[in-house]
Amino acid sequence: MALPVRTDFKHLLRLIQKFNSPRRVLSAGACTESKKPAGGGRIFSGIQPTGVPHLGNYLGALENWVALQNQYPSVLYSIVDLHSITQPQDPAQLRSNILDMAASLLACGIDPEKAILFQQSQVSEHAELSWILSCLTSMPRLRHLPQWKMKSKQKNEGSVGLYTYPVLQAADILLYKSTHVPVGEDQVQHLELAQDLARIFNKSYGDLFPEPSALLSSIRKVKSLRDPYTKMSKSDPQSMATIAITDSPDDIALKVRRAVTDFSSEVTFDPETRPGVSNLLTIHAAMAMISVEEAVAQARGLDTGAYKTLVTEAVIQRFTPIREEIERLRSDPVHLEGVLAQGTLRARELAAPVLREVRQRVGFCS
Incomplete structure (x- = not known):
């Protein structure tokens, strides 16, 4: 049963400090059997604190997160700030981004009574399990992951943290004995690493971790409004390419109006030959909660310019209450910190006993 949210932040911090104390971790029952997850499975997913989410994040992940919290008995969503420092971060900006992400998740519908929403770095078991799993992971296994190949080229080889962060992702998942992980297609190979490490650990030390299954989102990838051959991204240098969930109605209207289409004025869905128009249809259908076929039917008789007005209205209607709630939550950082x-x-109530059992099996305690 979820605890009621308290805004007495100092009280909560004292509880965390007590829970994090060495005496608590190394108490007499430190290596006892961990609790089994509730029947029906356990969901884990994480999101980096890189500012407020955009339209692609919302449709590709967050909307699904809200649905999953009503479908599974045990759900954890983490703001994965340990992952974010694989790239240089300004400390003050990072802290602001963490609170912005918390506000965004709550405004989008994440309910702390139904899902555990927490900051990854504050649960030290993530980092310790990551180290243990790193010692079970070969360097060739990490070198062949596609994201390392791509990002290391961009960053002239990159940091050790960038190289090993898929192991931390695996630790994030396995630490809670998660059974299901909502992922996009580009993250499937990283989930496969978590499955491999569960098998390797279980073979070496006895069955402990379930092999987590992927929950692939049925939402099509949202593409850049300026380059419909690439997906929408916060890092896109073109400001007109991405719609943030906090954009004003005027900003949304301008960005949709300037979205790249093609030389044909008819609205048809053909992602291969008409990616720009098809991207608008995907956005309209998803935001209006209708099928692509219904979106095409609504566009009948309209040219692409007029159709963009329908898309704009659908996006504004969905994002206006979210934007307003984010603004309200941002004005109360103590509440966000309390959540x-x-x-x-x-999260630590679930993570600590699992890590104690890992320590026992590895041989760190008897």
Whole structure:
């Protein structure tokens, strides 16, 4: 049963400090059997604190997260700030981004009574399990992951953290004995690493971790409004390419109006030959909660310019209440910190006994 959210942040911090104390971790029952997850499975997913999410994040992940919290008995969503520092971060900006992400998730519908929402770095078991799993992972296994190949080229080989962050992702998942992980197609190989490490650990030390299954989103990838051959991204240098969930109605209207289409004015869905128009149809259908076929039917008789008005209206209608709620939550950072602190307590209640069992099996304690 979820605890009621408290805004007494100092009280929650004292509880976290007590829970994190060495005496608590190394108490007499430190290596006892961990609790089994509730029947029906356990969901884990994480999102980096890189500012407020955009339209692609919302449709590709967050909308699905809200649905999953009503479908599974045990759900954890983490703001994965340990992952974010694989690239240089300004400390003050990072802290602001963490709270912005918390506000965004709550505004989009994540309910702390149904899902455990927490900040990854505040649960130290993630980092310790990552180290243990790193010692079970070969360097060739990591070198062949596609994202390392891509990002290391961009960053002239990159950092050790960038190289090993898929192991931390695996630790994030396995630490809670997660059974299901919502992922996009580009993350499937990283989930396969988590499955491999579960098998390797279980073979070496006895069955402990379930092999997590992927939950692939049925939402099509949202493409850049300026280059419909690439997916929408916060890092896109073109400001007109991405719609943030906090964009004003005027900003949304301008970005959709300037979205790249083609020389044909008819609205048809053909992702291969008409990616720009097809991207608008995908966005319209998803935001209006209709099928692509219905979106095409609504566009009948309209040219692409007029159709963009329908797309704009659908996006504004969905994002206006979310934007307003984010603004309200941003004005109360103590509440946001309290929600994350409470989530940390609940996450550690699940993580600590699992890591104690890992320590026992590895040989760190008897």
